[in-house]
Amino acid sequence: MNKTELIDAIAADAEISKVGAQRVLDSVINQVVKAVTKDDTVQLIGFGSFSAGKRAARVGRNPRTGEEIKIAAAKTVKFAAGKGFKDTVNKKKK
Structure with missing residues (x-):
């Protein structure tokens, strides 16, 4: 599964738009990277x-x-x- 497929799955599971799912996923990844960097x-x-x-x-x-x-x-x-x-x-x- 690649990032696009994961976004599609999140959007379908959470019943939100693909754009919304991408924003959420990007935010989660960014927050994990920031925390681990610190x-x-x-x-x-x-x-x-x-x-x-x-x-x-x-x-x-x-x-x-x-x-x-x-x-x-x-x-x-x-x-x-x-x-x-x-x-x-x-x-x-x-």
């Missing part, structure tokens, strides 16, 4: 949590030449699925 955690009970993480600097290898390269430290984004989401995904089909 090192806050966004926790949506039953769905999951978005948070910032840190990746330490390390030495890697260029796969083409085998030469050692330095990989800089970086911030990363983590998503941990909530229990309700995991349970739904793992529900056995009968």
Whole structure:
């Protein structure tokens, strides 16, 4: 499912216009990005949590030449699925 298909599904499910659904989805995404950028955690009970993480600097290898390269430290984004989401995904089909 891509963003357009998600907007269509939200609009149909919530019985709102596609433009309204797109504005809501864009707003949710923007708010999550802002919060995680500030090192806050966004926790949506039953769905999951978005948070910032840190990746330490390390030495890697260029796969083409085998030469050692330095990989800089970086911030990363983590998503941990909530229990309700995991349970739904793992529900056995009968």
